[in-house]
Amino acid sequence: DQAWAIDRQAALRIEQGDFQPAIDALMLDMRRLEHRDADLPSDTWGGFSVRLADASWRLARLDDAIHHLDEAERLFRNNSESRGLGLLIRARIDVERTEREEALPRLDTVIEEYPGTSLVLPARLLRTEVLSSLGRHEEAMADYLAIRELLASAPGRIADVVDEVLRSLGDRRDTMVAMGDLDQALEYASVAERIFTDFPGSMRDDVLDRVAAIHEQAADEIMARGRAEVVAAAAAAGDETDPAGILESMLPASVRAAAQSHLEQAADGYMRHARRMLSQPGREAAFLSSLWASAEAYERAGRPDEAIDAMETYLGGGDTDDPRRPEVIFRLARQLEAIGRLGDAAARYRQVIEEDPRTIGTRAHSPLARTLLALGRVSEAEDVLLAVVEGRQAGDTVLTPDAADYHRALVDLGRLHYEQSIPRASADPTEAIDDATALDRVRKAIERFDAALVRDPGADDAREIRYWLADSHRRLAELLADRGGTPGERRTFELSRIAHLETALAGYVEVIDAWGERDEALLDRRRRAMLRNAMVN
Numbered sequence: 001d002q003a004w005a006i007d008r009q010a011a012l013r014i015e016q017g018d019f020q021p022a023i024d025a026l027m028l029d030m031r032r033l034e035h036r037d038a039d040l041p042s043d044t045w046g047g048f049s050v051r052l053a054d055a056s057w058r059l060a061r062l063d064d065a066i067h068h069l070d071e072a073e074r075l076f077r078n079n080s081e082s083r084g085l086g087l088l089i090r091a092r093i094d095v096e097r098t099e100r101e102e103a104l105p106r107l108d109t110v111i112e113e114y115p116g117t118s119l120v121l122p123a124r125l126l127r128t129e130v131l132s133s134l135g136r137h138e139e140a141m142a143d144y145l146a147i148r149e150l151l152a153s154a155p156g157r158i159a160d161v162v163d164e165v166l167r168s169l170g171d172r173r174d175t176m177v178a179m180g181d182l183d184q185a186l187e188y189a190s191v192a193e194r195i196f197t198d199f200p201g202s203m204r205d206d207v208l209d210r211v212a213a214i215h216e217q218a219a220d221e222i223m224a225r226g227r228a229e230v231v232a233a234a235a236a237a238g239d240e241t242d243p244a245g246i247l248e249s250m251l252p253a254s255v256r257a258a259a260q261s262h263l264e265q266a267a268d269g270y271m272r273h274a275r276r277m278l279s280q281p282g283r284e285a286a287f288l289s290s291l292w293a294s295a296e297a298y299e300r301a302g303r304p305d306e307a308i309d310a311m312e313t314y315l316g317g318g319d320t321d322d323p324r325r326p327e328v329i330f331r332l333a334r335q336l337e338a339i340g341r342l343g344d345a346a347a348r349y350r351q352v353i354e355e356d357p358r359t360i361g362t363r364a365h366s367p368l369a370r371t372l373l374a375l376g377r378v379s380e381a382e383d384v385l386l387a388v389v390e391g392r393q394a395g396d397t398v399l400t401p402d403a404a405d406y407h408r409a410l411v412d413l414g415r416l417h418y419e420q421s422i423p424r425a426s427a428d429p430t431e432a433i434d435d436a437t438a439l440d441r442v443r444k445a446i447e448r449f450d451a452a453l454v455r456d457p458g459a460d461d462a463r464e465i466r467y468w469l470a471d472s473h474r475r476l477a478e479l480l481a482d483r484g485g486t487p488g489e490r491r492t493f494e495l496s497r498i499a500h501l502e503t504a505l506a507g508y509v510e511v512i513d514a515w516g517e518r519d520e521a522l523l524d525r526r527r528r529a530m531l532r533n534a535m536v537n
Contacts, residue, residue, distance in 0.1 A: 003033065003044050010051040019055040026051055046075035047082035053089055062093050084114040088123055100130045121150055121161060125168055132172045137184055144169065144191045152198065166192050166204040173210065182218045189214050193269075205276060209290060212269030216297060219262035223248060226255035245460075250524050260301050267297035267306065288318055292328065304335045311335065326356035330364055337371055346371045362405045366412045378420065385413040389448075407456055411465055414448030417441045418472050421479075439479050445472045463514045467530045470507025473500040474537055508534040 006029040013022035030048055033040065053068035069086050076083045087106045094103035107130070110123040124143050131140035147165055169192035176185035189211040196207040227243040230251065234241040248256060271294040277287035295310035311332040318325060333348035349368035353361040365388050372381035388409035421441035449469040453462065480497040483490060511534040515523060523531065 003040055006030075006033070007044075007047055007051065010048075010055075014051065014055050014058065019058045022055045023052060026055075042075045042077050043080050043082065046072040046086075047080065049075065050082045050086040050089070053086060057089055057093060062096065065089065065093060079113055081114060081117050081119065084110050084117065084119045088119055088126070091123070091126060095126065095130060100134055103127075103130055121147060121165075124150070125165060129168055129172070132175070132188075137187070140172070141187060141191065144188075148191070148195050148198065151195065162195065162199045163204050165195060166207055169195070170204070170206070170210065173214070177214060177217070182214060182221060185214050186211075186218065205273065205286075208269050208273040208276065212266045212273065212290075212293070212297070215262040215266035215269065216293075219259040219266065219300070222255060222259045222262065223251060226251040226259075229255075247524060263297050263301035264303065267294050267301055267303070270294035270297060271310065284317070288314060288322075288324075291317075292324060295328075295331070299331065299335060304339045308332060308335045308339070326352050326360035329355070330360050333364070333367065333371075337367065337374075342371050342375050346375065362403065365405065366408045369409075369412055369416070373416065378416075382413070382416060385409045385416065389413055407452060407459060410448055410452045410455075411461065411468075414445045414452065414465075414472075415468060417445035417448065418468060418475065421445065421475060435479055439476070442472055442476045442479065446476065463511060464527070464530065466507055466514075467511045467534060470504045470511065470534070471537070473504035473507065477501045477504065504537070508537055 006026065009029075010022050010026045013019075013025065026048060030045075049068045049072035053065040053072065056062075056065040056068060069090050072083070072086050076086075087110050091103040091106040091110075094100065094106070104127065107123050107127040110119050111127070114120060114123075124147050128140045128143040128147070131137070131143065144165075151162060151165065169188050173185045173188040173192065176182070176188060189207075192204075192207050193211050196204065224243075227246045230246050231241050231243050248259075270290045274287050274290035274294060277283040277290060291310055291314050295307050295314060298304075298307035298310060311328050314328050315325065315332070318328075329348055329352040333345045333352065336342075336345035336348060346368060349364040349371060352364050353368070355361070365384055369381040369384045372378075372384065388406060418441070421438045446469065449465050449472060452459070452465050453469070456462070459465070477497045477500040480493045480500065483493040485493070511530065515527065515531045515534075
């Protein structure tokens with residue numbers, strides 16, 4: 001009985017982290033028992049040596065620990081649980097000394113010869129980590145799944161054990177991410193997610209967040225590979241292509257579908273994490289962070305309804321001085337516009353212009369005008385763009401002529417004037433335009449397109465602007481055809497018409513030269529239509 005009490009005291013001290021006191025007390029008690037010539041089984045003395053080895057190992061005295069384990073092995077006569085603990089400790093020392101192959105047979109012995117004991121879970125857990133570090137991932141995954149079954153049938157409170165298993169899986173997952181093996185990282189992460197779902201009391205809240213992040217990273221990698229393949233195909237055809245200029249819509253359908261699947265899983269994972277954070281006091285910042293990550297992933301996955309719900313929830317739960325708020329409003333407006341809720345989109349674009357006129361709000365003028373045009377509110381759309389181009393915004397707006405958003409507004413204003421120069425069939429006679437109005441509008445369009453190219457001839461959309469400029473000259477030539485007036489006036493109109501046709505022809509040729517030699521697959525649908533129209537016209 002005294003020997004049992006001594007052993008339990010040592011075990012409790014070790015559990016409490018009192019490693020040196022455990023060694024000192026145990027050695028003193030062992031000397032007392034020896035002095036009394038206690039007739040104890042050899043296995044009891046072996047158990048004492050294992051306790052000494054355990055405390056020494058925890059103090060990083062590996063040589064002392066091995067000495068005590070060797071002594072224990074000499075003393076043991078039976079397969080007692082203490083002997084199994086000794087094997088487990090020795091395997092841990094092997095791992096610390098990077099002698100992983102030596103650890104495996106010791107762990108196999110513990111698992112096979114001590115079923116139903118408290119040693120099986122830690123032995124299996126350590127074996128999964130060893131197998132994973134050796135690249136034997138299938139065997140490691142099998143062990144993790146076996147651990148999941150053990151956890152499900154384990155009696156009593158096992159929260160600490162669950163958290164330790166999730167920590168281990170997290171380490172394996174992060175190692176695979178660092179090595180660039182996202183598929184294997186997701187395998188480990190998915191098991192962690194299943195265990196987390198089985199035991200919702202676990203405090204390892206990062207499980208859902210990290211699984212979502214890996215899915216998002218996997219989507220990025222898939223699209224990066226897709227862009228690399230497009231660039232390689234272009235290079236084989238003798239063309240140089242900037243990967244940054246390849247839009248997601250230009251990637252092969254199979255690439256987009258694979259990436260979308262991961263983005264949807266990422267979005268759902270972030271949303272689950274956000275809901276868990278919402279239920280925990282003091283985790284508001286984590287809730288909003290995951291909610292926004294979910295909204296972004298839904299947006300990228302092409303699920304606007306879910307993205308809108310997440311963004312509106314974010315705005316309802318965040319502070320008005322949240323630095324992310326303007327970006328959320330702007331992105332929400334874009335999603336509303338995408339699903340045809342144009343009135344709501346226009347209101348959100350106006351909101352971000354009012355709340356953040358100097359940064360994100362500067363990007364909202366052109367989308368607001370586009371939305372108003374779609375609503376048929378042409379004069380309002382024109383006023384929005386003219387306010388930018390003519391410097392009539394609010395005093396704290398910083399859209400100067402060299403700003404990218406100023407350039408965008410200038411081009412959009414040209415597009416608006418051009419579109420308004422084309423008569424459309426309508427039952428409302430007030431919507432009809434006469435030739436003089438059409439001429440005025442197309443001339444304004446030419447003025448805006450010219451100004452945009454003069455200000456920034458190397459702009460990313462320079463080819464598109466040259467196309468619209470050429471088409472505007474063609475439209476103006478159409479309006480000058482068969483004009484009435486005196487013979488002199490008709491001669492002037494005809495000379496002007498020919499000059500505009502020649503300018504349009506030169507512009508179309510420039511567009512064809514810029515795009516015509518490129519692989520048409522590298523152009524999106526809108527640019528392909530421009531190229532074809534340039535060739536036809």
